[in-house]
Amino acid sequence: MAALLRSLSRTSGLRGCASSFYHRNPYSPFSAAAEAVARDAAVGRGLAGLGPTAKGEKPRVVVLGTGWAGSRLMKDLDTTGYDVVCVSPRNHMVFTPLLASTCVGTLEFRSVAEPLARIQPAVSNSPGSYFLLARCTGVDPDAHTIECETVTEGEKDTLKPWKFKVAYDKLVFGCGAEASTFGIHGVTEHATFLREVYHAQEIRRKLLLNLMLSDVPGISEEEKRRLLHCVVVGGGPTGVEFSGELSDFIIRDVKQRYSHVKDYVHVTLIEANEILSSFDVRLRQYAINQLVKSGVRLVRGIVKDVLPDKLILDNGEEVPYGLLVWSTGVGASSFVKSLPFPKSPGGRIGVDEWLRVPSAPDVFAIGDCSGFLESTGKEVLPALAQVAERQGKYLASLLNHVMKVGGGHANSVVEMDLGPKFVYKHMGSMATVGRYKALVDLRQSKDSRGVSIAGFASWFIWRSAYLTRVVSWRNRFYVAINWLTTLLFGRDISRI
Amino acid sequence: MAALLRSLSRTSGLRGCASSFYHRNPYSPFSAAAEAVARDAAVGRGLAGLGPTAKGEKPRVVVLGTGWAGSRLMKDLDTTGYDVVCVSPRNHMVFTPLLASTCVGTLEFRSVAEPLARIQPAVSNSPGSYFLLARCTGVDPDAHTIECETVTEGEKDTLKPWKFKVAYDKLVFGCGAEASTFGIHGVTEHATFLREVYHAQEIRRKLLLNLMLSDVPGISEEEKRRLLHCVVVGGGPTGVEFSGELSDFIIRDVKQRYSHVKDYVHVTLIEANEILSSFDVRLRQYAINQLVKSGVRLVRGIVKDVLPDKLILDNGEEVPYGLLVWSTGVGASSFVKSLPFPKSPGGRIGVDEWLRVPSAPDVFAIGDCSGFLESTGKEVLPALAQVAERQGKYLASLLNHVMKVGGGHANSVVEMDLGPKFVYKHMGSMATVGRYKALVDLRQSKDSRGVSIAGFASWFIWRSAYLTRVVSWRNRFYVAINWLTTLLFGRDISRI
Structure with missing residues (x-):
């Protein structure tokens, strides 16, 4: 591009009064092929991604989803002590109780969508926090990593989806449920x-x-x-x-x-x-x-x-x-069904009374994708916004507490009191x-x-x-x- | 459906307290096949459509387009004396000067779109006035009719487009121009x-x-x-x-x-x-x-x-x-190019200084689709919102005048002074x-x-x-x- 502009100035002489304002473009020449090679190289050495955090760095909380649960959690998370990485196919929370009103024009669509960057500004301006437009496709609880794939569906002329990995210190499932069709055709x-x-x-x-x-x-x-x-x-x-x-x-x-x-x-x-x-x-x-x-x-x-x-x-x-x-x-999504964790009645990710996934250290689940394990003796809570929001709030305060007593990093088991169990009051x-x-x-x-x-x-x-x-x-x-x-x-x- | 609900009441007994409120549905049974037959029959006797107006009825002004020109015309048209039928692929006017601001979120999309029903309420509540979501595909100036096709593109599970005819007393082209690509590939x-x-x-x-x-x-x-x-x-x-x-x-x-x-x-x-x-x-x-x-x-x-x-x-x-x-x-659209009228320099529909298409009685053209004929000795006006808006306003007052002196109906040639020519002042x-x-x-x-x-x-x-x-x-x-x-x-x- 620099060459382009030089040659442009030579050939056209940039006629007219405007010429002195036509700037050089700092783009260096590159081709799509070169990019592909660069990306393949990255994939060759394993997937690109965010590696584990070091001891001196802030621990990283990875949140899957931008629904009521995940959004509330991220809002309350103490970002002076945690980096937040959100993985979700949409960059906003939907204020679902008002959605029906937008269909007939009582409310505008934008009035019921809250961008995550407004809910938790850290994802857009803190160096270690990110919003990633992607779907989680798999979890490796032992390695403390998730695998994701970018979401670009419905756009023309865009990049093909690619996979990447994110290492977590704490992982929170807040990826919701799927609309039930009861297998009815059409x-x-x-x-x-x-x-x-x-x-x-x-x-x-x-x-x-x-x-x-x-x-x-x-x-x-x-x-x-x-x-x-x-x-x-x-x-x-x-x-x-x-x-x-x-x-x-x-x-x-x-x-x-x-x-x-x-x-x-x-x-x-x-x-x-x-x-x-x-x-x-x-x-x-x-x-x-x-x-x-x-x-x-x-x-x-x-x-x-x-x-x-x-x-x-x-x-x-x-x-x-x-x-x-x-x-x-709604019912459990196919992604939730595919996860290697014990399930609650109804097929949701099974959690204990502190919303932890007991079999996987540092993993939590909140909102419609989660349910109390049968062993807790508690009933699975209904798939309601207020349940999800309350769980997000509860877990944020639990995680903030864990961080403050030095348990923020992966596998850093600390003798501590987790505080009160989550109790839902309708x-x-x-x-x-x-x-x-x-x-x-x-x-x-x-x-x-x-x-x-x-x-x-x-x-x-x-x-x-x-x-x-x-x-x-x-x-x-x-x-x-x-x-x-x-x-x-x-x-x-x-x-x- | 009535049968459906009767049988529903029989089989389920409409259990529960709600039963007395479950209503009968007045739908009569019908099938898609029956509809198709009905429509084919209509097509068999020639296209369905709006026939010519009778002497005692209001004359009908057919306006093609909902841009600056057509919208302004319809806004000012005297609907106590005219019926208005608008044929356009969109049901709103776009406030184009503010469109750039919506791309980056300075303005909301809906703020720059004005529904035609607000600009001219007659199209939605007057018995002989209509907004028709369609494109004009041809004109027969001798028969005083246009042929149209409905626009349903981009929606799933909708009706296939169908053709119909509309007879006009006055026809106004306000269908705009097309973005120029200069034939550049891609x-x-x-x-x-x-x-x-x-x-x-x-x-x-x-x-x-x-x-x-x-x-x-x-x-x-x-x-x-x-x-x-x-x-x-x-x-x-x-x-x-x-x-x-x-x-x-x-x-x-x-x-x-x-x-x-x-x-x-x-x-x-x-x-x-x-x-x-x-x-x-x-x-x-x-x-x-x-x-x-x-x-x-x-x-x-x-x-x-x-x-x-x-x-x-x-x-x-x-x-x-x-x-x-x-x-x-922008440049002349392929539809405009296909029309059987003399063109202005630049290929637009040629008009005289009263914005009439001289070769076709009762036909007018305004906005970007029209241009002064070379014979008028005037230059073709630039494709600007203010030109279109001024022409719409001018033509509305001309048509209102024509109607008041008894020249509203098709071919009702009346000896009258058309008033001042259209003069554009930038x-x-x-x-x-x-x-x-x-x-x-x-x-x-x-x-x-x-x-x-x-x-x-x-x-x-x-x-x-x-x-x-x-x-x-x-x-x-x-x-x-x-x-x-x-x-x-x-x-x-x-x-x-």
Whole structure:
């Protein structure tokens, strides 16, 4: 490139007044082939990567995942004493309880995504801390290393994924669970889950596409009806909240913005058992009333097969749909199943009461990927944001304590008191059911007594609680602004 | 479906308290095959579509495109006297002058997209007005009809595109131009343009991906340097603004958020001639100073070939890149070239001084797709937002006038005075060059005298001017909030 610019100056003489400002480019010539050789050489001597830390260096905590558990852990980790290396296929945490609202434009996508660099700035500005856009593919507990592969899927003209190794002093699994499909054919291909921001984007694009296509001449009545039939499978909080948002969108915005097709839009919620089964019976009844009042059809059935334009229930009946959202809960991921550790009931990574993986020193697991081993005598906790967040917080304080008493480095077994065990106290469950309505179940377990409230008051509590839980002030500010704008101007309907 | 639900109630007995709220679904059974038959039947009797309007009905204005010209026209069209049918592959207008800012997170994507339904609510709530997500594929001026095809690209499990016809009383071409590639191999495949919101999204995703990948162990120094080399081809306002935003992003945000790789990030702007050639010479000099000061390398050269990871200049030198943005202006689109109308110099749809297509009654053309016929003795106007916007405004008032004197319907030739011809008066050009710096050239033409200002004052004018031009209050509000948030908290860097 330097040669290039020299020759450019010679041949073109850099005519015009601007010439003196055209700079030399310090790039040295190199070719893709040379790079490949360089990389192969690196691979030849074993995978490139981050080697073990030395005694004088800060110990390294490697965290897999940027969900509720991992993000909370990294936020609280004392980076004056630890280096943090996060390995995750996404560089942000998703504020999942508000994700359903983004599908219909009540909130913007960016308002529910918190970049890890804001949660834990060390990963972007501390010399030994990193965020690595990659997936963990294997663990060697004896060598205290993990193997990873970069994630570049979905981009054109990018690098091929490559593998590398990272040595850890402490390793924390916070890599979450997978959406359950129960092996039903066609779910992965034709339905959309609601767990990541790109899922919400997909749902939004599809919904707006269907609304627009159904207004174009040449479409049959039946096809129009099918396109505008939104089916949600799974009557847990996510399915109920999404159904509520959707029918509110139809009542408030579709009637006004798509008035030609408003009578064709319908929402059906399919659930095999009872909706919101973990909630108090009065709250369930209230939710059902609200959903039905806002036009959601509740259907009890089991899905047997999913085709591109209809699903088939176990009694053989066909349900045509234009948009299918699948939210039937989560189960252990194939990565978790492949790990060489004893499992909890349900196939999660088994942990003791300090969230350690007992068979592997310096390894911990938190959030949806982990569960108490049967030997602890404790039940596996539900896959809830509040469990994950509490575990992240607990483990950060445990690890900070370990570091302070000199046990931060790998295999540095120190005689010490680990402090109190992790105890989960359920703070109550919340779910919205459409505009200005929510359920708040403050009972500590399904069978205990406690307060359960529904309606505007709980909607207000819900909004306030979430606003203060959104991690950064920036996003709190944005969510408040989004809610205000939606209130003032209605939802945004541009399909970008 | 009614049968389905009846049988469901029979077989499962709808156990539990919720049963009485499970509703019947009014869907009648139908199959995809039945639909196909219905549609084929429609096609058999000629394409489905919107037929000609009757004498007593409102005349129909069909507008092709949702750019500056078409959107402004539709905004001002008197919908008490006209029905509006808009045919466009996107349902929103893009506020193009602010698009460069969205690539680096200064503004959110949604802040620069204005849904057509907000610009002209009639398309969503008036019985005879529509927005049709489609592309025009042909015109029959004698029959006063156009043929269109729906646009569903990029979505999985959606309908196959279908064709339909729309009869018009007045037809307005506002379908814009295409990015120029000068037939250079590889541009379309490997470079990204900067004309649509999805282009800005692509640039942002690629930029953040490259920043993250370059931090992963196993990457070579050269590869890292290549990945983080952003090359912009074309030194017009778009190229200069994007380069300025990018280098500001590097100075303010990358240094802080990606401090491990900050010394590898570089921006190069390649231009065959002079940058900002339409601007006053002092402003050009100022822009060059500012760009160089903020670290942009200016290279004079002509691109000969574009490969996935490098481009080749006409003297054979290679320039490796990780991100390539192409903004070398626009030219007539292949659709415009295919139209059976006389063309202006440059191949645009030729119009007279009232923006009519003289050979086709009731047909008009505005914005980048149109140009004065040589016979008018006027020069083709530049492809600028302000030209398009002024033409849209002018034509709306002309069409409103025509309708009021009874000439709204097709072929209803009325003896009338069309009013003044369209005269373009250049209001000045503006371009930003990084943070708090802009150029404002208030000269009316390249050779005339006039005011030209640069620096903070013009940046302030620029921001204010754009804020009041963003169409809706909602987006003005959002842009202001975005700017405020960026000022307070820095740019958003989550890659969603």
